[in-house]
Every structure is written in C-alpha cells, then in structure tokens.
Amino acid sequence: KQEVTQIPAALSVPEGENLVLNCSFTDSAIYNLQWFRQDPGKGLTSLLLIQSSQREQTSGRLNASLDKSSGRSTLYIAASQPGDSATYLCAVIDYGQNFVFGPGTRLSVLP
Amino acid sequence: DAGVIQSPRHEVTEMGQEVTLRCKPISGHNSLFWYRQTMMRGLELLIYFNNNVPIDDSGMPEDRFSAKMPNASFSTLKIQPSEPRDSAVYFCATILSGTGDSPLHFGNGTRLTVT
Numbered sequence: 001k002q003e004v005t006q007i008p009a010a011l012s013v014p015e016g017e018n019l020v021l022n023c024s025f026t027d028s029a030i031y032n033l034q035w036f037r038q039d040p041g042k043g044l045t046s047l048l049l050i051q052s053s054q055r056e057q058t059s060g061r062l063n064a065s066l067d068k069s070s071g072r073s074t075l076y077i078a079a080s081q082p083g084d085s086a087t088y089l090c091a092v093i094d095y096g097q098n099f100v101f102g103p104g105t106r107l108s109v110l111p
Numbered sequence: 112d113a114g115v116i117q118s119p120r121h122e123v124t125e126m127g128q129e130v131t132l133r134c135k136p137i138s139g140h141n142s143l144f145w146y147r148q149t150m151m152r153g154l155e156l157l158i159y160f161n162n163n164v165p166i167d168d169s170g171m172p173e174d175r176f177s178a179k180m181p182n183a184s185f186s187t188l189k190i191q192p193s194e195p196r197d198s199a200v201y202f203c204a205t206i207l208s209g210t211g212d213s214p215l216h217f218g219n220g221t222r223l224t225v226t
Contacts, residue, residue, distance in 0.1 A: 031211065032211060032212075034215060036215075036217075041219075041222075042219055042220070043202055043204075043217030043218050043219045043220050044202070044204075044215075044217040045217070046214035046215060046216065049212060049213075049214045051211055051212060089154070091215070097142065097159070097161070097206075097208055098156075098167075099144070099156065099215065101153065101154045103153050104153070
C-alpha cells in the first residue's frame with residue numbers, strides 16, 4: 001500500500017528565503033505526482049504536475065523534481081513571499097488513478 | 112470555466128438529520144472524487160466515479176453514506192442519518208482522466224457541522 005510522507009510538517013521562514021519542501025513515497029510505480037497548495041478555508045489548488053517519465057517541472061518561482069527510484073519529490077520555492085503562506089500537499093497517482101496524499105507542510109513566510 | 116462548484120459552502124445540522132452535498136464538475140472532466148478532510152485524518156477518499164460509474168467506494172465509512180452521479184454534470188453525497196463524527200470539510204474534485212498530464216481540480220468544499 002502506497003504511503004506518502006512530507007517533511008517538515010511546518011516551516012516558518014523570513015521573506016526572501018529560498019526553501020525546499022520534501023515528499024517521500026514508498027511505491028515507485030507511480031503514474032504522476034502533483035503538488036498542491038491549500039489556503040485556509042479553501043480547496044486544494046494544483047501547482048505542478050510531474051509525469052513519471054519527467055524529472056522536473058517549473059512554474060514561475062516554483063520548481064518540482066521527481067526521483068522515482070528513491071521515492072522522493074521536492075518542491076523548491078525561490079524568493080519566498082508572505083503570499084506563499086499556505087499548506088503544501090503532494091499526491092502520488094498510480095495507474096489505477098488512485099491518488100494518495102501526503103499530510104502536508106504548513107508554510108509561514110514572515111514579512 | 113467556473114471550476115468545480117460545490118454547494119452548500121457551510122451546513123449545520125442536528126444529529127439524525129439527512130444531509131445532501133452537491134457538486135458540479137468542470138465541463139468535460141470524466142472522473143469525479145469525493146474526499147473528506149479533518150485535522151486528525153487529513154484527506155480521505157470516500158468514492159471515485161469514472162464516466163458517471165462508481166469505481167471505488169471502499170472509503171465510504173458506513174451505509175449511512177451514499178453517493179450518486181446521475182449524469183456528467185452533477186453528483187451528490189448524502190449522509191442519512193448524520194452524526195457528530197461526520198463533521199468535516201467535504202471536497203469534490205474532478206479530472207480529465209487518461210491523459211497523464213491533467214491535474215486534479217478541487218472545489219472549495221462544504222464545511223459540515225453536525226451537533
């Protein structure tokens with residue numbers, strides 16, 4: 001059974017710092033991996049999707065990498081801003097379209 | 112597109128009452144998921160439909176929970192009778208499955224409080 005963990009559970013950084021969020025999964029037979037952002041009282045918003053054949057995806061200040069063999073993905077946020085404060089969740093998707101979500105990392109960027 | 116639309120946004124009801132949550136998927140999306148989110152358990156998959164057919168309902172906690180998708184543009188999740196432990200945020204999410212590069216889109220959820 002696929003298990004997804006995220007480290008750290010919470011992170012507080014000053015504005016402008018570059019930071020890395022980590023996602024680990026136990027079964028490397030994945031179809032793709034997605035990173036989501038959740039703001040309080042809102043649903044999840046997809047940030048980046050990495051297909052199993054890809055190594056990384058970039059969108060603006062966000063870069064996500066995928067290493068299937070080691071069961072890891074990282075989300076890199078450059079030049080963090082207070083507006084980046086949210087909970088970030090990763091989800092791995094298998095070929096049966098089963099989504100398994102991590103518990104999330106709660107990020108606070110202090111002005 | 113307006114995205115995934117859920118209603119109501121908030122629902123407060125008394126134990127024993129029937130609750131119906133509604134979801135309108137993004138037009139063209141062929142898979143629909145119902146999730147429940149709590150602080151203790153995180154996001155839990157309740158049921159998943161593909162082309163309006165329930166594929167996996169193993170996450171539905173009890174017979175008190177039922178879900179339907181009568182057509183491609185509407186789904187309901189019903190709890191009857193409701194209990195205080197059902198209090199949570201319920202999310203509907205949809206996707207165009209089979210393409211490999213289509214992200215999952217979530218609605219803003221229904222916050223259910225059962226007293």
